[in-house]
């Protein structure tokens with residue numbers, strides 16, 4: 001949903017990115033420092049039930065981390081490794097935030113709510129994995145009621161308010177997140193299922209070998225098949241998807 005704000009956000013982040021770029025900081029440094037700060041904020045403050053300061057520290061580093069793409073673009077340093085690092089570090093940061101919440105809730109004796117936080121962590125990972133895997137297979141998967149920004153905003157606003165003593169807000173937010181993340185997984189399954197059914201299976205690259213007792217014929221590989229190896233395989237579109245993510249001025 002908040003993805004719609006990307007163009008507007010880009011207009012704000014690009015001049016800031018230009019300023020940061022002048023200091024010589026690289027996009028990968030921003031990604032790593034942003035993640036390290038988020039992880040430290042989550043694992044130092046939340047387990048001690050210091051939700052307010054934890055939220056402020058995490059928010060500062062998450063917002064800082066949003067500059068990596070802008071700096072990469074204005075300096076012409078966008079790279080495939082950077083894109084990989086960015087997405088992978090996002091998963092580390094998300095895991096630390098929910099692990100920190102779980103630790104704080106457990107210490108407070110709220111084991112039930114800690115389990116909901118664990119569910120949110122796992123569901124968030126599945127949401128992101130579904131998109132990564134879909135894109136690796138050449139599909140698009142830019143859908144979902146609770147993409148990363150929505151999940152972070154809900155969790156962080158609730159944790160901050162919980163830290164200020166607002167009752168039930170964290171409980172409500174974690175249950176809401178659990179539901180919304182589950183719906184998002186369903187939305188991503190549905191969009192990939194539709195594309196997989198609409199696109200016929202790729203023809204085999206070479207004429208199929210004669211089946212024999214020693215080497216049975218393999219089913220054709222491609223995005224239309226029901227199951228397959230974990231590694232991305234050639235498909236009609238991966239380059240196109242990647243180009244889209246690397247297009248100048250576009251937040252992927």
Ligand SMILES: CCCCCCCC/C=C\CCCCCCCC(=O)OC[C@H](COP(=O)(O)O[C@@H]1[C@H](O)[C@H](OP(=O)(O)O)[C@@H](O)[C@H](O)[C@H]1O)OC(=O)CCCCCCC/C=C\CCCCCCCC
Pocket residue numbers: 002003004005006009055056059062063066069086087090124127128129131132146147148149150152153156157160161164251252
């Ligand atoms: C009294 C209590 C005070 C508490 C204050 C707390 C306020 C906290 C509120 C907000 C702060 C957090 C903002 C978080 C913003 C979102 C961060 C973010 O992830 O932005 C990047 C995001 C995704 O970009 P990427 O393409 O780089 O990442 C992709 C993503 O990870 C995908 O994940 P998936 O969705 O699949 O799970 C991966 O699949 C993919 O691999 C990966 O590449 O960008 C956007 O989504 C663009 C829209 C962002 C809109 C953000 C709006 C922020 C609005 C306001 C922030 C202002 C907060 C002010 C705080 C004041 C603090 C005192």
Ligand SMILES: Nc1ccn([C@@H]2O[C@H](COP(=O)(O)O)[C@@H](O)[C@H]2O)c(=O)n1
Pocket residue numbers: 027028029031066068069070072073077078079080081082083085086245246250251252
């Ligand atoms: N260390 C990095 C981080 C990002 N990129 C590039 O930016 C794109 C993501 O931009 P966002 O504005 O969505 O964060 C990413 O796909 C890369 O092209 C980079 O090169 N190095």
Ligand SMILES: [Mg+2]
Pocket residue numbers: 031065066067068069086
């Ligand atoms: Mg980033």
